[in-house]
Amino acid sequence: MQLDSKIPKGNLPDKWTSYSSSVPLVSPANKRRIDVIVIGSGLAGASAAATLGELGYNVKCFCFQDSPRRAHSIAAQGGINAAKNYQNDGDSVWRLFYDTIKGGDYRAREANVHRLAECSTHIIDQCVAQGVPFAREYGGLLANRSFGGVQVSRTFYARGQTGQQLLLGAYSALERQINAKTVEMFTRHEMLDVVLIDGKARGIIARDLVSGEIQRHGAHAVVLATGGYGNVFFLSTNAMGSNVTAAWKAHRKGSLFANPCFTQIHPTCIPVSGHFQSKLTLMSESLRNDGRVWVPKRKEDRLKNPLEIKEEDRDYYLERRYPAFGNLVPRDVASRAAKIVCDAGNSVSEKGQAVYLDFSDAIKRLGKDKIAERYGNLFDMYQRITDENPYERPMKIFPAVHYTMGGLWVDYELSTNIPGLYALGEANFSDHGANRLGASALMQGLADGYFILPVTIGSYLSKEIRTPHIDTNHPAFATAEKQVKDQINQLLNINGTKTVDEFHMELGKIMWDKCGMERTAQGLTQARKEIRALRDEFYKNVKVSGNADEFNPELEKAGRVADFLELGELMVIDALERNESCGGHFRAESVTEDGEAKRNDSEYMYVAAWQYDINNPTLVKEPLDYEVVHPSERSYK
Amino acid sequence: MKITLKIWRQRNAKEAGKLETYQLNDVTTDMSFLEMMDILNQHLIKEGKDPVAFDHDCREGICGMCSMVINGKPHGPLKATTTCQLHMRSFKDGETITIEPFRAGAFPVIKDLSVNRGAFDRIIQAGGYISVNTGSAVDANAIPIDKITADLAMDAAECIGCGACVAACKNSSAMLFLSAKVSQFALLPQGQAERSLRVLNMVEQHDAEGFGSCTNTYACEAECPKQISVTNIARLNREYLMATSSAQVVKEKNFSM
Numbered sequence: 001m002q003l004d005s006k007i008p009k010g011n012l013p014d015k016w017t018s019y020s021s022s023v024p025l026v027s028p029a030n031k032r033r034i035d036v037i038v039i040g041s042g043l044a045g046a047s048a049a050a051t052l053g054e055l056g057y058n059v060k061c062f063c064f065q066d067s068p069r070r071a072h073s074i075a076a077q078g079g080i081n082a083a084k085n086y087q088n089d090g091d092s093v094w095r096l097f098y099d100t101i102k103g104g105d106y107r108a109r110e111a112n113v114h115r116l117a118e119c120s121t122h123i124i125d126q127c128v129a130q131g132v133p134f135a136r137e138y139g140g141l142l143a144n145r146s147f148g149g150v151q152v153s154r155t156f157y158a159r160g161q162t163g164q165q166l167l168l169g170a171y172s173a174l175e176r177q178i179n180a181k182t183v184e185m186f187t188r189h190e191m192l193d194v195v196l197i198d199g200k201a202r203g204i205i206a207r208d209l210v211s212g213e214i215q216r217h218g219a220h221a222v223v224l225a226t227g228g229y230g231n232v233f234f235l236s237t238n239a240m241g242s243n244v245t246a247a248w249k250a251h252r253k254g255s256l257f258a259n260p261c262f263t264q265i266h267p268t269c270i271p272v273s274g275h276f277q278s279k280l281t282l283m284s285e286s287l288r289n290d291g292r293v294w295v296p297k298r299k300e301d302r303l304k305n306p307l308e309i310k311e312e313d314r315d316y317y318l319e320r321r322y323p324a325f326g327n328l329v330p331r332d333v334a335s336r337a338a339k340i341v342c343d344a345g346n347s348v349s350e351k352g353q354a355v356y357l358d359f360s361d362a363i364k365r366l367g368k369d370k371i372a373e374r375y376g377n378l379f380d381m382y383q384r385i386t387d388e389n390p391y392e393r394p395m396k397i398f399p400a401v402h403y404t405m406g407g408l409w410v411d412y413e414l415s416t417n418i419p420g421l422y423a424l425g426e427a428n429f430s431d432h433g434a435n436r437l438g439a440s441a442l443m444q445g446l447a448d449g450y451f452i453l454p455v456t457i458g459s460y461l462s463k464e465i466r467t468p469h470i471d472t473n474h475p476a477f478a479t480a481e482k483q484v485k486d487q488i489n490q491l492l493n494i495n496g497t498k499t500v501d502e503f504h505m506e507l508g509k510i511m512w513d514k515c516g517m518e519r520t521a522q523g524l525t526q527a528r529k530e531i532r533a534l535r536d537e538f539y540k541n542v543k544v545s546g547n548a549d550e551f552n553p554e555l556e557k558a559g560r561v562a563d564f565l566e567l568g569e570l571m572v573i574d575a576l577e578r579n580e581s582c583g584g585h586f587r588a589e590s591v592t593e594d595g596e597a598k599r600n601d602s603e604y605m606y607v608a609a610w611q612y613d614i615n616n617p618t619l620v621k622e623p624l625d626y627e628v629v630h631p632s633e634r635s636y637k
Numbered sequence: 638m639k640i641t642l643k644i645w646r647q648r649n650a651k652e653a654g655k656l657e658t659y660q661l662n663d664v665t666t667d668m669s670f671l672e673m674m675d676i677l678n679q680h681l682i683k684e685g686k687d688p689v690a691f692d693h694d695c696r697e698g699i700c701g702m703c704s705m706v707i708n709g710k711p712h713g714p715l716k717a718t719t720t721c722q723l724h725m726r727s728f729k730d731g732e733t734i735t736i737e738p739f740r741a742g743a744f745p746v747i748k749d750l751s752v753n754r755g756a757f758d759r760i761i762q763a764g765g766y767i768s769v770n771t772g773s774a775v776d777a778n779a780i781p782i783d784k785i786t787a788d789l790a791m792d793a794a795e796c797i798g799c800g801a802c803v804a805a806c807k808n809s810s811a812m813l814f815l816s817a818k819v820s821q822f823a824l825l826p827q828g829q830a831e832r833s834l835r836v837l838n839m840v841e842q843h844d845a846e847g848f849g850s851c852t853n854t855y856a857c858e859a860e861c862p863k864q865i866s867v868t869n870i871a872r873l874n875r876e877y878l879m880a881t882s883s884a885q886v887v888k889e890k891n892f893s894m
Contacts, residue, residue: 051771066692067758069798070700086778122772129774131767131827133791140781158791164699165794172766179762187755210747239694273667278675279696381698384715384722385669450771499682501675545682550649551748553690554682 003256003609003622006411007111012628013093016115019412020455024462031056034461035219035469037204039191039246041068043163043442044425045225046170047449053177055454057461060217061174062186062206064241064556069171072227072239073445076163077284077378078147079155080442082120087144091152093117098629100440103149103330104405104433105583105599106631107259107607109624111412112430119447124156126450130169134158147438148285149330149636155439160284160377166442170449189215190556191246192487193480194222194253194421201421202470203477205484209556212549214484216477218470220461221420223453224250225445228404228426230263232564232571233516234508236401237269237282243560244567247408247427255416256609256620258409258429260567261575264436264584265517266402267293267334270385271354280400281385283357284378285438288327290362290371291395293318293334295346295355302348306356306394317341325636332435332584332597333636335399339517340595342398349396358394399517403441405432405584406574409609409622413456414448420460424448429607434583488548491558496541500557503538507531507561507568515572520588524576528569535565570610570617577619580604592633601631638664638730642677644689645737650745650753656735666726670713671696671703673725691750698722698862701797704804705750706737711801711860719799719862739804743811743847754800756846757814763842764835765818767827786824793820795863802857802865808849813857815843816873817865823876833880837890840877 008019026034034057038049041063049061063071083096096117101108124142128134134156135143144153158165177183186206193205195216203218229244230236251257268283294314296302301309317337319326329337342353363371368391372379379390386396408416408423410430415422425445432440514520514527538561546552581590581597582604590598607622640661647654661680664673671693678688694702698719705720707713713723728734736750744752782790794817802813819836822828828835851870858867880886 047771054770065694065700065702066754067701067798069758070694070702072695072700074700075695075697084777122774124777125774126769126771128777128780129767129769129827131790131822131825133787133794133821133825134777136782136784136787138784140783140787141778158794161699161795164797165791168794172761173769173771175758175761176766176768178758185758187758210753239700240696241694274665276665276668276672276676278669278672281697380717381722384718384724387724387726454771497683499679501679543682545685545688551690551751554688 001611001620003409003417003620004411005109005622006413007109008412012110012114015111016118023455023459026458026462026465028056030465032058034058034464035060036221036223036457037062037217037219038223038225039204040071040225040227040427041174042071042073042225042227042425043167043170043445044449045071046167046174047446048223048225048424048453049183050170050173050177051450051454053180053182056182059177059183060186060219061183062189062191064188064190064209066187068174068185068187069168071167072242073167073442074164075239076442077160077282078286079145079157079162079439080123080166081147081154081439082124082156082443083117083154084121084124086142087153089152091154095152096120096154099150100431100437101433101629102634103435103437105435105634106433106601106605106626107582107624108431108433110626110628115452116431116444116447119451120443122451123443123446127166127169130172132158132165132169145286146289146328148288148328148334149325149437157286160286160375163442166446170446191249192484192559193249195476195480196253196418197474197476200419203472205477205480207484210551212547212552214481216472216481218472220464220467220470221422221457223422223424224408224427225424225449226427228407229567230401230404232507232568233401233511234504235272235277235280235512237266237280240279243563245560245563247423248563248567250408250416250418250421251612253418254612255418255421256409256611257406257570258607258609259406259574260571260610261515261578261585262405262434262583263401264331264403264405265335265399266331267338267399268357268397269400270382271349271396271398272352281381282400282402283382283395283397285331287357287375287378290374291327291357291359292316292361293327293355293357295341295348299345302346303350306348315341315346322636329636330435330437335517336586338399352398354396354398356394357397359390360394363391403436405429405434405436409607413459414453415456415460422453422457424453434585487559488555491542491544491555491562492548494539494542494544496543498541499543500554500561503534503542504561504564506534507564510534511568511571515575518586518588519575521576521579524572527572531565531569531572538562538565566614573617574608574610578604578608638666638725640664640673640728641733643733643735644749646689646749647746649748654746664725666724668725669696669721670707670723670725671721689750690748693721696721699797701799704739704752704799706739706804708735711739711804712862717862717864739800741803741809741848743809744800744803756848757798757800757811759846760811760815760839760842761818764831764838767822768831780826782826790821790824793817793824793865793869796865797863799862801860801862803848805856805860806849807854807856808852810851811843811848812851812870812873813861813865813867815839816869819876820869820872823872832876833883833886834889836873836876836880837886
C-alpha cells in the first residue's frame with residue numbers, strides 16, 4: 001500500500017495559499033444538496049460543523065454528552081498559541097512553525113505545521129469577534145503569556161479556562177447554525193460504525209444513548225472529530241467519557257492508524273492518591289511561568305516539611321539541567337526529568353511519586369494578589385482536591401497521561417485513506433509529531449475545524465455533486481447495523497464476574513508500567529502478551545449490567561473498553577517497532593551519553609501508519625521529507 | 638468511613654421513582670464524591686443489581702455535566718464547588734446522605750440522577766451568540782476593550798451551564814443562566830448589533846421551555862458552583878426593558894408596549 005500525503009508543490013510558505021486558491025469549489029446551489037456528518041462537538045467538531053453549516057451544507061453533528069458544550073476541549077486551561085507578535089518579541093509564523101516542528105522532535109510534516117502556524121492568527125481574530133473574553137491589558141489590548149518549549153510570549157488565554165471560552169465560542173456558532181437549520185444536532189448519541197459503499201464513507205451507525213435505538217444516518221462525507229485515546233491508560237487527565245471508539249471503528253474499516261505510541265505525559269498533574277482514583281487532574285503548564293520545580297537534594301529530606309528545607313538543599317533540577325529554558329522545557333523533557341529524580345529515590349510523597357512546584361519566589365516577587373489573579377482558580381482546585389494550600393506550601397505534582405499525538409492517518413487535506421472520511425483535531429495524527437507543545441492543541445482543533453477542513457473537503461465534494469442523498473436501505477447499512485447489534489448482544493450476554501472498570505484498570509496498569517514514560521523491548525513484548533490475555537478474558541468474563549434498549553452507561557463503557565483492548569496492543573506493537581527515542585516516546589535502549597532521548601533519523605524518520613489486523617497489523621511507512629528545516633539534536637540546554 | 642446513602646431511583650421518564658437506601662463501608666476521606674458513587678456502582682454490579690445512572694464527564698468542575706442534589710443542595714454542601722470536585726472529607730463518618738436529581742419541569746428525568754437539560758441549548762439557539770461567519774473577522778486588537786469590562790464579561794462567561802441555578806430556585810427559573818449569556822454579550826462591543834433582539838428572543842425561549850420567573854431570592858447565586866452574580870439578572874432586566882423600545886425590535890417583532 002502506497003500513501004499519498006498530497007502535499008502541494010511550491011515553496012513552503014506558499015503551499016497553503018496556492019492550494020486554497022486552486023482547490024475546486026462547490027456552488028451554493030450544490031452545497032444545499034450535500035450532506036455531511038460530523039462526529040464530536042469539541043473545538044474541532046463544533047467549529048467544523050458550524051462553518052460547514054454557514055457555507056450551506058446540510059450537516060448532522062453527533063456527541064455522546066448531553067450538550068455539545070460539554071466536550072472535553074472545555075477542560076483545557078492554559079491557552080492558545082498564535083503568531084500575532086503583539087508583544088514585539090520577535091515572533092512570526094516562521095518561528096511558531098519552527099518551534100512546533102522542533103517541539104515535535106522532527107516527526108511531523110513541514111507543510112501541515114506551516115499551515116497551522118499561518119491559520120493561528122485568524123483563529124484569534126475569529127474568537128474575539130465571537131465575543132470570547134480573552135485576558136486584556138489595561139489599554140484594552142490582548143494579553144499574552146509564555147508556554148513550554150518557546151522563548152516568546154504568544155499564548156492567548158482566558159484566566160485558567162481558555163478551552164472553556166474557546167469551546168463556548170465554537171458552541172455558540174454551532175447553536176446559531178442549529179437555529180438556522182443548517183445543522184441538525186444529535187446529543188447523547190454515539191457513533192458505533194462507519195458505513196462504506198464502494199470504498200467511500202457514506203454514513204454511520206449510531207446508538208441513541210437514551211432509548212438504545214440503533215440508527216442509520218447517510219451522508220456524502222463523514223468527519224471524525226472525536227478526540228484522543230489517553231483513556232486507554234484508565235487514569236489520565238481526559239474526561240471519563242473520552243474514548244477511541246469512533247476512530248477505532250474507522251480503523252477496523254480500513255482507515256490507517258498512525259503513530260499510536262506517541263502519547264503525551266504531562267509533567268504537572270495532581271499525583272495519584274488511592275486505588276479508587278477515577279481520573280487525574282491537570283495543573284496547567286502556565287504555572288511553570290512562575291512556579292519552580294524541585295526535589296530535596298538529600299533522600300532523607302524527602303518527607304520533611306518543604307518550608308524547612310534550605311535553598312542550598314534543594315535541587316531545582318530543570319534549571320540545573322536545562323539553563324536556557326529552565327522550568328519551561330517542553331512537556332516530554334519535564335516529565336522524564338521528574339521520573340528520573342523520583343526513580344532515584346527523591347520523591348516527596350509518602351504514598352507514591354511526586355515533586356514540588358513552588359510559588360514562594362513568585363509570591364515574593366509579584367505579591368499574592370498577582371499570583372491569585374493569574375492562577376487563582378487552579379490554586380483553588382488544587383486545594384479542593386488535596387486539602388493543602390498552595391499559597392503556603394509548594395504543590396506536589398507528578399506526570400500523567402494527557403494527550404495523544406497519534407491518531408487516524410490523514411493527508412494534507414485531512415482525509416483518511418478512505419475517500420470521504422476525514423479526521424480532525426486530536427483524532428488525527430498530523431501536526432504535533434512525537435510531542436505536542438503547550439497551547440497548541442486548541443490551536444490545531446480550531447485551525448482544522450474553522451479554516452482547513454471547510455476548504456479541503458471541497459476537493460472531494462466537488463466530485464460528489466451528482467450523488468443523490470445516500471439511501472440508508474443499502475445493504476452496507478444493514479450489514480453494519482447487524483454487526484453493531486451483535487456486538488451489543490455479545491457484551492450483554494457474557495455475564496461473567498468482573499466489571500468493565502476492573503478490566504479497564506488492569507489494561508491501564510499494563511499500559512502505564514510498560515508503555516508509559518519509559519519503554520523497553522522486553523517490557524513491550526511482555527505487555528503485548530498480557531493485553532492479549534486480558535482481551536481474551538474480557539470476552540469470557542466481563543459482566544455488563546442492564547439491557548440494550550435503555551439508558552445504560554455500563555454498556556457504553558463496555559464497548560469503549562473493548563476497543564481500548566485492541567488499541568492498547570497496537571500501541572505496544574508500534575512502540576516496539578520504533579527502536580529510537582523521540583518526543584514522548586522514550587526507549588531505554590536509545591539514549592545519549594548524558595541521558596537525553598536519542599533520535600535515529602536514518603532509520604525512523606517516517607510516520608508509522610498501521611493497517612488493521614487483530615493478529616498481525618501491517619506497517620505502512622510515510623517517509624518524512626524535511627525540505628526547509630534541518631533536523632538536529634533537540635536541545636533545550 | 639461508613640456512609641448511608643438514600644438515592645433517588647427512577648427507571649425512566651415515564652415510571653415513578655423513589656428513594657432507596659444503600660450502605661457503604663469502604664469510603665475514605667480523600668475520595669471524591671463521584672468516586673464514592675463509582676464504588677457503590679461496582680458493588681451493585683457485582684450483586685447483580687442495576688447501577689445508579691448519574692451524569693459526569695470531566696471531573697474537573699468545568700464541563701457542567703455532573704449534577705445531583707446532595708442533602709438538599711445542588712452540587713452539595715461546599716460553596717462554589719461542583720459535585721465532581723466535592724470530596725468525602727466534607728462528610729462525617731456514619732452520616733446519611735440523600736441524593737436526588739436536579740428537579741425542574743423543564744429538566745425531565747432520564748434515569749435515576751440523570752436529567753435532560755436540552756432546554757439550555759435551545760435558549761442559546763434563540764440568540765446566545767454573535768452572528769459572525771468564519772473568516773469575516775477583523776484583527777483581534779482592532780477592538781480594544783477596557784480591562785474592567787472584559788473582566789466583567791469573563792465573570793459572566795464562566796457559567797458552566799450545569800443547571801444548579803434552576804434546581805436551587807423555588808420557581809425553577811433559569812434567569813441566572815440566561816442573564817449570564819445576555820450580560821457577556823451586552824457588555825462587549827462585539828455584541829451590540831444584536832443586543833436588543835438577543836435578549837427578547839432568549840427570554841421568550843426561556844419562558845417557552847417552562848422555566849419560572851425570578852422573584853429575587855438569590856438562591857441561584859448561593860448555589861452556583863461558579864459564583865455567577867445575580868447582578869447579571871439585574872442587567873438582564875435592564876436589557877429587556879431597553880430592548881422593548883428599540884427600533885429594531887419594534888420593527889422585527891411587531892412589538893408594542
